[in-house]
Amino acid sequence: MTDDKPLIQSNVKVSDLKEGMVILAYTGFDEKYKVLDENTCKWVQHNFKGSTTVVEREGGESAIPVENLSVGDHLLSIEKLPSTLGHIARVSLKLAEELTKRGFLRFTVKLAPATAGGKSDELKAAIEEANEFVHKVKENIKVCETATDAVESLIDNARQGKTNIKDVENCVDSITGGESADAIGAIISLKKNDQVYAHCVDVAVVFTTTYYEIVRLRGLKSAFKDEKEAMLAAFLHDIGKAKVPKEILDSTAPFKRNSKEMQLIRTHPETGARLLAEMGMPDVFSNMAHYHHVKLDDTMASSYPKDVKSEDIMFETRLLALVDAYQALTAGRSYKKSWTPPAVMRYLDATAAVEFDLDLWQDFQQVMGHYPRGSFVKLSDGTFGFVLNVPKKEILKPQVAVIRNADGEDLQNHYLIDLQIDRDISITQDIDVKEIYGNKALEVFANINIG
Ligand SMILES: [Fe+2]
Ligand SMILES: [Fe+2]
Structure with missing residues (x-):
């Protein structure tokens, strides 16, 4: 045309x-x-x-x-x-x-935007960007798996007293290039993710992307030498779990609040801080490991360790606490149903005033959007698609790659809708993508192809 x-x-x-x-x-x-x-x-x-x-x-x-x-x-x-x-x-x-x-x-x-001749330059650029982003996700699936394996062997080795972070550093090198961290962050809710190791990878990429955005928004100076150091610090936040027996760590069953297992798990922040100090890592690394489970209201049962002075908790650690909660709730732990990213954002919004630094939560929300990238949504015309960006102005109106029609059939030709342009269409529901596509969710996302 x-x-x-x-x-x-x-x-x-x-x-x-x-x-x-x-x-x-x-x-x-x-x-x-x-x-x-x-x-x-x-x-x-x-x-x-x-x-x-x-x-x-x-x-x-x-x-x-x-x-x-x-x-x-x-x-x-x-x-x-x-x-x-x-x-x-x-x-x-x-x-x-x-x-x-x-x-x-x-x-x-x-005409659908994808088949329309009169596509604006803006839409053409958005489509190109969207396809590039999906390509990036595809490229990073392997990087993610390698990083998860590297974290697992790091924790296994640390259990035997050997701490060699070379492999993890190599992974950080491959992730920090270009928009890779962004791409991995978008697919958190699409992978089956029931392990502590994959958790560290997810937390690291979301932490790094949101941290730098917020630091820029607030005009702050980063506490890290560079992006690699920030990602490494987040990668290592749960390293203290190396001192928790592997069978407890890998268990897919939930533990009761006061069980022996839970008490052991709750030692990981202090152990982690000590290990990182022994490894000669900067103070911010230990701070993040030590205090990432401390809630704003530290009388809460889920807040540990106890009796921490709030001024001892660094800004980086407060953000990590948020990212850690975001990842834990979106991850599909096998013993509990995972939540959709928008549902997690709503839940955190409701609990933020008690659990987290409220100003920081608001910045986090602005950076992640109400519908974080990778969210699967239903539109008011009955079609379904993946959210591909976080709009700067109208946070409820992202660009959506439509991949399924109103009859629930997968489309051969995907197309992009920009809800800021197509104003008669809106998001009506967020859907758990794994309920529709099961283990294939990530593959479906990686195969988005907008014409
Ligand atoms: Fe932790
Ligand atoms: Fe964690």
């Missing part, structure tokens, strides 16, 4: 309908709509409830609500479909087939 073609086309044949187009009006019909009989009249009224019809009646043309359609009318068009009729407006292969059968022949359509 050339750039001259308008976004709206009229007189489109049913055989030329394409997935993702939106029907604005039904404008051509077969013979049975020329003189409506009672059955056809009722059928149209039922299926197009709330629309406007244009009819020829007694030699004159008039636009009337579909409810006023009468036997004998000649139907010329059906227009102004309300949003409740998304299922007969948003074109899918199944709908096109059904329309042919029902004798609907011509339409006025709005």
Whole structure:
């Protein structure tokens, strides 16, 4: 298609309908709509409830609500479909087939952004960026696995008194380049993630990306030498778990609050701080390890260690506490259902005043968005897709890669909707992507291809 073609086309044949187009009006019909009989009249009224019809009646043309359609009318068009009729407006292969059968022949359509000739430069750039981002995710799946293995062997070795962080440093090197950390951060909720090792990787990437954004927003000076050092510190925050027996660490069963196992697990912050000091790491590393489970209200049962002076807790540690909670809630631990990223954001918002530094929470929320990248959402036209960015201005209106139609069928041709541009569409629900795609969720995301 050339750039001259308008976004709206009229007189489109049913055989030329394409997935993702939106029907604005039904404008051509077969013979049975020329003189409506009672059955056809009722059928149209039922299926197009709330629309406007244009009819020829007694030699004159008039636009009337579909409810006023009468036997004998000649139907010329059906227009102004309300949003409740998304299922007969948003074109899918199944709908096109059904329309042919029902004798609907011509339409006025709005082209899907991906197939529209009149794509703005802004949208073209967004599509290119979105595809690049998905490509980045694909490239980083392996990096993530390698990093998880490196954390596991680091913790296993530390258990035997050997602390060699070379492998973890190598992983940090491969992640900090370009937008890799961002890409890994977006896929946290898509992978099955029931281990402490993968937790460290996820926390490290989300910590690094959000930390630098917040430091920039607040005009602060970073406590780290560079991005690599920040990521390494977050990678090592749970290193104290090396002194917890492996069978407890790898257990997929929950432990009771006052059980022996839980008491052992709760020693990891102090152990971690000591190990890191012995390794000669900067103070901020030990601080993050030591205090990342201390809540703002330290009388809470989930706050440990006890009796910590709040001024001893560094800004970096407070952010880590937030990221740690965010990851733990989104991760699909096998003994509890994981939450969708937007649900976690809502939960943290409700508990922030008691558990976390409230100002910091607000900055975190601004950087992550209400719908963090990688969230799977349902749109008001019934379609489904992945959130691909965090909009700067209107936080509830991200760009969404639509991959599933309103009938729940996966699309062959994915397209990008920018909710800041397509203002008649909004997010109506966030969905647990693993409930739909199971273990394939990450693969589905990595195969997004916007035309
Ligand atoms: Fe921890
Ligand atoms: Fe942790």
